[in-house]
Amino acid sequence: MASEDDIRSAVTAYLAAVGGGTSADVAALYADDATLEDPVGAEPKVGREAIEKFYAALDAVRNRTELLAVKVAGNTAAFHFRVVTETGEQTITIEPIDVMTFDDQARITSMRAVWSPSDMVVS
Secondary structure, eight states: OOOHHHHHHHHHHHHHHHHHSOHHHHHTTEEEEEEEESSTTSOOEESHHHHHHHHGGGGGSEEEEEEEEEEEETTEEEEEEEEEEEOSSOEEEEOOEEEEEEOTTOOEEEEEEEOOGGGOEEO
16 A cells, blocks of 8 residues: 555645646546546546546646545545636636545545536636
8 A cells, every 4th residue: 555645745746737737748647547536426537548538628728726625534535725717817716625446556546526617616
């Protein structure tokens, strides 16, 4: 099992990639057969290729992320963060809570994002 420190580092790396990396950077943090459900209730994406395609929207916008809280238990992390997305015409702010599980190398094996469209602030 990955250590708590390794999992916390993986969460930090994830937020850095979402905030300033590419879809490939984010997908590289996932295990080959990982699953992603964003938001919870959406059709799950399975496998790194599908996950990279999901994050492709990041490649066309500017994001900033801020970790607000993180809890780690066993191979699972739950964390609350803020992401501010600038599209050029508008700014979208959302504060989801993500729940991730990790393998022994602290690669993400599953991610479930808890948020809904009503949580988005558009300015």
